[in-house]
Amino acid sequence: MPESAAPGPLAPGTGGSRAPGRERPEPLTALQVLRELDTGPRGLTDAEAERRLVRYGENALPARRPPSWSRRLLRSLRDPFTAVLLCLGLVSVAVAAWGTGSVILLLVAVSCLLRSSGEHRADRATAALRASVATTATVLRRPGPGGPEARPREVPATELVPGDVVRLGPGDLVPADVRLLRSRGLRLHEAALTGESAPVDKYPVDEQPVDERSVDEGLADEHPLGAPDGPGAGPFAQPHTCFLGSSVAYGSATAVVVATGARTRLAAAHAAPGGRRDSAFDQAVHGISWTLIRFMLLTPPLVLMAGAALHGRGLETLPFAVAVAVGLTPEMLPVVVTTVLARGAARLAHEHRVIVRRLPALHDLGAVDVLCLDKTGTLTQDRPAVVRAVDAHGRDDPEVLHWAAVNAWWTLQLAELPTPDALDEALLEEAVPDGPDDPDGVAALPFDPVRRLATAVVRRPGRLGTHTLVVKGAAETVLERCALDAAERDRLLALAAREAGTGARLLAVALAERPARLRDHTPADERGLSFLGFVVLRDALAPTAAAALGSLADRGVAVRILTGDHPGTAAHTCRELGLDPGRVLTAEDLDRLDDAELAAAARHTTVFARCAPEHKARVVTALRAAGHVTGFLGDGVNDVPALRAADVGLCPKGAVAVVRDTADLVLAEKDLAAVDHAVAAGRNAGGNIAAHLHVTLSSNLGNVIAMLAAALLLPFLPMLPAQVLVQNLCSDAAQLAFAHDRPAPAALRTPTRLRHRGFLRFITGFGLLNAVADVATFGVLLVATRSSADTQGAFHAGWFTENLLTQALVMLLLRGARRYGTAPGPVRYAAAALAVTGVLLPLSPLGPLLAMTPPPPPYYLLLAAVLALYAVALRAARSRYDRRCAASAAAVTGTP
Numbered sequence: 001m002p003e004s005a006a007p008g009p010l011a012p013g014t015g016g017s018r019a020p021g022r023e024r025p026e027p028l029t030a031l032q033v034l035r036e037l038d039t040g041p042r043g044l045t046d047a048e049a050e051r052r053l054v055r056y057g058e059n060a061l062p063a064r065r066p067p068s069w070s071r072r073l074l075r076s077l078r079d080p081f082t083a084v085l086l087c088l089g090l091v092s093v094a095v096a097a098w099g100t101g102s103v104i105l106l107l108v109a110v111s112c113l114l115r116s117s118g119e120h121r122a123d124r125a126t127a128a129l130r131a132s133v134a135t136t137a138t139v140l141r142r143p144g145p146g147g148p149e150a151r152p153r154e155v156p157a158t159e160l161v162p163g164d165v166v167r168l169g170p171g172d173l174v175p176a177d178v179r180l181l182r183s184r185g186l187r188l189h190e191a192a193l194t195g196e197s198a199p200v201d202k203y204p205v206d207e208q209p210v211d212e213r214s215v216d217e218g219l220a221d222e223h224p225l226g227a228p229d230g231p232g233a234g235p236f237a238q239p240h241t242c243f244l245g246s247s248v249a250y251g252s253a254t255a256v257v258v259a260t261g262a263r264t265r266l267a268a269a270h271a272a273p274g275g276r277r278d279s280a281f282d283q284a285v286h287g288i289s290w291t292l293i294r295f296m297l298l299t300p301p302l303v304l305m306a307g308a309a310l311h312g313r314g315l316e317t318l319p320f321a322v323a324v325a326v327g328l329t330p331e332m333l334p335v336v337v338t339t340v341l342a343r344g345a346a347r348l349a350h351e352h353r354v355i356v357r358r359l360p361a362l363h364d365l366g367a368v369d370v371l372c373l374d375k376t377g378t379l380t381q382d383r384p385a386v387v388r389a390v391d392a393h394g395r396d397d398p399e400v401l402h403w404a405a406v407n408a409w410w411t412l413q414l415a416e417l418p419t420p421d422a423l424d425e426a427l428l429e430e431a432v433p434d435g436p437d438d439p440d441g442v443a444a445l446p447f448d449p450v451r452r453l454a455t456a457v458v459r460r461p462g463r464l465g466t467h468t469l470v471v472k473g474a475a476e477t478v479l480e481r482c483a484l485d486a487a488e489r490d491r492l493l494a495l496a497a498r499e500a501g502t503g504a505r506l507l508a509v510a511l512a513e514r515p516a517r518l519r520d521h522t523p524a525d526e527r528g529l530s531f532l533g534f535v536v537l538r539d540a541l542a543p544t545a546a547a548a549l550g551s552l553a554d555r556g557v558a559v560r561i562l563t564g565d566h567p568g569t570a571a572h573t574c575r576e577l578g579l580d581p582g583r584v585l586t587a588e589d590l591d592r593l594d595d596a597e598l599a600a601a602a603r604h605t606t607v608f609a610r611c612a613p614e615h616k617a618r619v620v621t622a623l624r625a626a627g628h629v630t631g632f633l634g635d636g637v638n639d640v641p642a643l644r645a646a647d648v649g650l651c652p653k654g655a656v657a658v659v660r661d662t663a664d665l666v667l668a669e670k671d672l673a674a675v676d677h678a679v680a681a682g683r684n685a686g687g688n689i690a691a692h693l694h695v696t697l698s699s700n701l702g703n704v705i706a707m708l709a710a711a712l713l714l715p716f717l718p719m720l721p722a723q724v725l726v727q728n729l730c731s732d733a734a735q736l737a738f739a740h741d742r743p744a745p746a747a748l749r750t751p752t753r754l755r756h757r758g759f760l761r762f763i764t765g766f767g768l769l770n771a772v773a774d775v776a777t778f779g780v781l782l783v784a785t786r787s788s789a790d791t792q793g794a795f796h797a798g799w800f801t802e803n804l805l806t807q808a809l810v811m812l813l814l815r816g817a818r819r820y821g822t823a824p825g826p827v828r829y830a831a832a833a834l835a836v837t838g839v840l841l842p843l844s845p846l847g848p849l850l851a852m853t854p855p856p857p858p859y860y861l862l863l864a865a866v867l868a869l870y871a872v873a874l875r876a877a878r879s880r881y882d883r884r885c886a887a888s889a890a891a892v893t894g895t896p
C-alpha cells in the first residue's frame with residue numbers, strides 16, 4: 001500500500017460518523033473501523049506493519065523513554081538535601097561569601113554528577129535484561145497479501161502499529177488503544193486510568209454486556225461482578241474501546257489497534273500508569289531527611305543569634321553558620337544509595353538472573369520479614385498431571401474426564417485465549433474431544449479466578465434443540481450450583497477434602513441441559529446442575545522449594561502461603577516441604593474478620609486458602625499494618641492486587657504481562673532459591689546504606705553540636721568556614737567507600753530495616769558521645785595552644801585533625817564488627833586515608849593556605865589519650881546498643 005494511502009489513527013471511541021443533529025458521534029461498527037484503518041480481521045502483512053512502524057514510530061509513551069543527561073541532572077537537584085545545599089550555596093553567594101559559596105556549589109555539582117552517572121550506569125547495565133521482560137502482545141500478522149492464514153504471534157508491544165489485530169487474554173496489559181472486534185466475558189482493570197478499582201465490562205459496539213442483558217431479564221443479582229461502567233467514567237468510558245494503561249481482568253477479546261504511543265488517550269491525558277505509594281525505604285529516608293533538613297535550616301539563625309547576643313557579632317558570622325549547617329548534611333547519601341542499589345541490582349542480574357525493575361525495591365527486599373507466596377508454581381511446578389477421574393462415589397469414571405476435557409477444549413477454542421491454563425492443558429493431554437461424535441462448541445465463559453469456574457456451552461450430536469452447559473471448577477463452587485440436598489453436598493465436600501488432603505488438585509465437573517437459544521448463556525444459567533464427579537490432578541513439588549524455605553527461615557523471613565486452591569491441598573503441600581501449616585484460614589474465615597482481627601490472625605497463620613485476589617491483598621495489607629515489611633511473589637492475574645499492596649512485589653519472567661508490569665523484581669525462573677539470593681542482595685545493599693547513614697550522621701551531628709558550643713564559648717570562630725567545608729569534602733570522599741563495603745555473611749541473617757525513630761535515637765546518642773570527645777579536645781586544645789604564637793591557627797589545625805580522626809574511628813567502630821567482620825576492606829582503607837589526611841594536611845603547605853598552624857607536639861599526645869578514651873566508650877556503647885537491639889528484635893519479630 002502506498003504510504004499516502006496509510007490511514008491516520010482513529011481517535012478511539014470518538015472516531016465515527018457524526019449523525020446530523022446529534023451531539024455525540026455514533027460509534028463506527030467493527031467493519032467500518034477496519035476499513036478506516038485499511039486493515040482486515042486477519043491483520044496486517046509483515047511488510048505493511050513495517051511500513052507503518054516507520055511512519056508512526058514505536059508504540060512507547062514519551063515518559064517511558066530513558067531520560068536525557070540534562071534531565072537526570074535536573075532531577076538529582078530535586079533531592080531534598082541537594083536542594084537545601086543549593087539554597088545555602090546561593091545564600092552564601094548572595095552575601096558575597098565567595099569561598100563558602102563556591103565550595104558548597106562544588107559539593108552540589110559533584111553530588112549531582114556522581115548521582116546521575118550512577119543512575120545512567122545502572123540503567124545501562126540492566127537495560128538489556130529489562131528488555132527481556134518487556135511487555136509483549138499477541139498479534140495476527142501474515143507474511144504476504146495472498147499468503148497463508150494469519151497466525152497469532154508474540155511481538156514486543158513497542159512494535160505494534162495502527163491496524164494490527166491483537167488478541168487479549170486474562171492478565172494481558174492492553175498494549176495500545178484498541179477497538180474491540182469480538183469479546184468473551186471481557187472485563188478490564190482501568191484503575192490506572194480512571195481510579196475505579198472494580199473491573200469494567202468491555203464489548204464491541206454491536207453487543208451489549210452480559211450485565212445489561214441480565215438486568216433486562218431480572219438476573220442482575222446473579223452476576224458475580226456487579227454493574228458495568230457508567231457514563232461518569234470520563235474520557236475512558238467507552239465500552240467498545242480498550243485503552244493503553246488498562247489490563248485484562250477476565251475474559252478474552254480480539255481487537256484492532258487504533259492508536260499507539262504518543263497518540264494514545266493515556267499519553268494525551270499525560271497520565272503515568274500504575275503510580276505506587278511510597279515503599280518502606282522511601283518512607284524511612286523521607287522521614288529522616290526532613291528531620292535533618294529542619295535541623296539544618298534552624299542552625300544558621302541559631303548561630304547568628306547566639307553570635308550576636310554573646311559576642312556582638314553581625315552578619316560576618318553567616319558563612320560560618322552556613323558551613324556548620326552544611327556540615328550536618330549527608331550530601332553523599334543520594335550517591336551512596338544509587339551506587340549501592342545499582343551495584344546490587346547489576347550483580348543480582350548477572351549472578352542470579354533477577355531483574356530489579358525499581359531500584360529502591362532492592363533495599364525494601366532486604367528489610368522484608370514476611371514473604372507471601374502463592375502455592376501453584378512457587379512451591380509446586382505448575383505442571384499438573386491427571387491422576388484419575390472419579391464419580392460422586394469415588395469410583396473411577398472416564399466420563400468425568402471426557403466432559404472436563406470438552407470444557408477445556410471449547411473454552412480454549414471459543415475464548416481465543418492467548419495462552420492456555422495449566423489445568424486445561426493437563427486435561428487435553430489426556431483427551432482431545434474434537435472427533436465427529438464429540439460435541440460442538442457454542443459459547444464459553446473462560447476460567448475466572450474470582451468465580452473459580454469455567455463454563456462451555458456445547459451442542460451434542462443428535463440432540464437438536466438443546467444445549468449442554470459443561471461446568472468445571474473448584475469443588476465448593478461447583479457443588480453449590482448443583483441440584484443436591486445438603487447432606488449429599490456435605491458428603492461430596494468431604495470426598496473432595498479427602499482427595500485434597502493427599503495433596504491432589506481437584507476439578508469438580510457438572511452438566512446441565514438447557515433449551516438451545518441464539519443469545520448467549522449467562523452465569524445465571526449455571527444453576528441446578530447435575531454433578532458428575534471430580535478430576536484428580538497432581539502437581540509435583542518444585543525441586544528447590546524445600547531448601548529455599550529453610551534458607552528463608554534462617555534469614556528470619558517468615559513465609560505465608562496465599563492460594564486460590566483447596567485448604568487440604570495447600571496444607572499437604574506445606575507439610576511435604578517441611579513447613580508447618582498450622583490452622584489454615586479460608587477466604588470465608590477472612591470475610592468474618594475485621595481488619596484489626598485479620599492483622600492479629602495474620603501473625604500466626606501460615607496458610608490462607610481459597611483466596612480471591614482481594615483476599616490476598618487484604619492479608620498483605622494486614623501484615624503491613626501489623627508492622628511487617630511484606631514481600632509478595634506471584635504470577636497470575638489473581639495476584640495483581642496483592643503485588644500492588646506489598647512493600648516489594650516479585651514475579652517470575654513467565655508471569656502474565658500485568659504482573660510483570662506491577663512487580664518490582666522479575667526472576668528468570670519461578671524459583672524460591674533466586675528469591676533467597678535476592679533477599680541476601682537486598683540486605684547487603686540495605687546494610688551498607690544504613691551503615692553509611694549511621695556513621696555519617698552521628699559523626700556530623702557530634703561535630704555540629706561541638707562547633708555550636710565552641711562558637712558560643714570562644715572569643716573566635718572554632719573553625720573558619722573554608723576549614724569546615726574542606727573537612728566536609730574529605731569526609732564525603734571517605735564515605736563513598738560505603739557504596740563498596742561487603743557485610744559479613746552473619747549480617748545477612750536479619751532484616752535490615754531503617755526505622756525512623758530508632759535511627760534518630762541512634763544518631764542523637766552517638767552524636768552526643770562524639771560531641772563529648774570534641775569538647776574534651778577543645779579543652780585540651782585550649783591548654784596546649786595557650787603559649788602558641790598563633791593560638792587561633794593552632795586551635796583550628798588541632799581541631800581539624802581531631803575531627804577527621806574521630807570520623808575515621810566512627811567509620812571503623814560504629815558500623816559494627818559483628819556485621820562487617822575485621823577483614824580489611826574499602827571502609828577500613830578509606831578510614832585510614834581520612835586519618836592520615838587529618839594529621840598531615842595541617843602540617844602540609846595546604847595548612848597555611850587554610851590559615852592553619854601546626855599545633856605544639858604535646859597536643860598530639862593529649863589527643864591520643866582523648867581518642868583512646870573515645871574509642872573505648874564508642875565500642876562499649878555500640879556493644880550495648882547491639883545487645884538491646886537483639887533483645888527488642890527477638891521480642892518484636894519473634895512472631896511471626
Ligand SMILES: Nc1ncnc2c1ncn2[C@@H]1O[C@H](COP(=O)(O)OP(=O)(O)OP(=O)(O)O)[C@@H](O)[C@H]1O
Nearest residue numbers: 374375376421447449454472473474506563564565
Ligand atoms: N482452568 C480452570 N478451569 C476450571 N477450574 C479451575 C481452572 N483453574 C483452576 N480452577 C479451580 O479453581 C481453583 C483455584 O484456582 P486458582 O488458579 O485461583 O488457584 P491456584 O492457581 O491453585 O492457586 P495459587 O493462588 O496458589 O496460584 C482450583 O483449585 C481449581 O479447582
